[in-house]
Amino acid sequence: MRSHWKKQVIVLPSLGRVSSKMQQLILPVLLASFWTTCTGAGDWCYQSQFTCDHQCKAPDNWNHAHSDCAGRNQSPINIVTRKTLKDEQLTPFQFDNYQQIFRGTIKNNGHSVQVGVPHLSTISGGGLPTNYKAVQFHLHWGNNGGPGSEHTIDGEQYPMELHIVHMKHHYTDLTTALSDPQGVAVLGFFYERSNSANRKYEPIINALQSIKAANGNTSLHSVSLAQLIPAEQNLTAYYRYKGSLTTPGCTEAVIWTLFENPIPLSMEQLRAFSELKFHSGKQMVGTFRPVQPLNGRQVFRSGGAVILASSALLLAAIAAALGLSQTN
Numbered sequence: 054m055r056s057h058w059k060k061q062v063i064v065l066p067s068l069g070r071v072s073s074k075m076q077q078l079i080l081p082v083l084l085a086s087f088w089t090t091c092t093g094a095g096d097w098c099y100q101s102q103f104t105c106d107h108q109c110k111a112p113d114n115w116n117h118a119h120s121d122c123a124g125r126n127q128s129p130i131n132i133v134t135r136k137t138l139k140d141e142q143l144t145p146f147q148f149d150n151y152q153q154i155f156r157g158t159i160k161n162n163g164h165s166v167q168v169g170v171p172h173l174s175t176i177s178g179g180g181l182p183t184n185y186k187a188v189q190f191h192l193h194w195g196n197n198g199g200p201g202s203e204h205t206i207d208g209e210q211y212p213m214e215l216h217i218v219h220m221k222h223h224y225t226d227l228t229t230a231l232s233d234p235q236g237v238a239v240l241g242f243f244y245e246r247s248n249s250a251n252r253k254y255e256p257i258i259n260a261l262q263s264i265k266a267a268n269g270n271t272s273l274h275s276v277s278l279a280q281l282i283p284a285e286q287n288l289t290a291y292y293r294y295k296g297s298l299t300t301p302g303c304t305e306a307v308i309w310t311l312f313e314n315p316i317p318l319s320m321e322q323l324r325a326f327s328e329l330k331f332h333s334g335k336q337m338v339g340t341f342r343p344v345q346p347l348n349g350r351q352v353f354r355s356g357g358a359v360i361l362a363s364s365a366l367l368l369a370a371i372a373a374a375l376g377l378s379q380t381n
């Protein structure tokens with residue numbers, strides 16, 4: 054909390070108009086009140102929620118109540134593509150029942166928007182040790198379409214990130230799955246701003262209007278997981294590493310997959326998420342945890358994933374070979 058303490062001290066020179074005697078009285082009172090309100094007590098929150106009036110534990114203090122948040126295998130991370138290692142075992146995923154249309158409940162849980170999924174859709178292949186079934190999905194976003202993804206690629210933060218949470222097929226609840234170091238597999242998808250609206254997202258975007266308040270929920274009629282993600286043939290390029298939940302308890306039981314191909318949404322669609330509210334009534338924005346240290350972990354890439362720098366070089370080489378480079 055030292056950084057917040059420093060920030061508040063900057064406020065003090067604005068007391069310049071007050072007499073020095075008054076300052077002698079006011080300063081200790083202010084300092085004492087900052088000390089008590091800015092120590093980060095209360096429930097966990099994102100940095101965007103933290104104010105001295107609203108006591109909550111911002112990401113730097115999550116480990117005070119949840120020791121795993123200070124572990125060595127935390128998520129999210131920044132993926133440096135040139136340091137990734139190609140792994141031939143990272144074959145395409147098999148998605149089963151991802152086309153299945155279901156009726157679900159979409160909820161503003163005070164930290165995010167989350168949809169419970171019937172445990173029918175499963176994933177296998179993709180270098181996973183066994184089959185995993187979908188449990189829920191939720192999103193992380195920025196402020197009105199600004200940077201908001203949790204993972205970053207070569208330092209780039211996308212406007213939003215989708216997490217489809219799966220657990221090993223033989224578990225019946227997430228809590229049990231989290232006690233297994235490989236119990237959970239999360240598929241992460243980035244979003245990119247596009248010029249046209251993504252019609253497949255209309256059910257979700259429309260439902261947001263009804264769940265602006267924290268704990269609000271409403272029904273989603275006929276959605277499938279497949280309609281929310283890129284077509285299967287565009288999902289062969291991905292990154293893989295071992296990490297954690299990105300919210301407290303930060304349990305290190307997650308096999309992470311981040312797909313290279315982003316999902317397009319219009320600016321208006323991205324902005325709709327910023328209309329949701331936290332419990333405090335404040336705008337729900339910046340719902341991402343900052344990137345965490347790798348601590349020596351290796352990030353792998355699938356056969357289909359390209360290193361961005363080398364693909365640029367490859368294109369340059371092709372252009373040169375075709376005589377397109379600087380000839381006209």
Ligand SMILES: [Zn+2]
Pocket residue numbers: 191192193216299
């Ligand atoms: Zn998440």
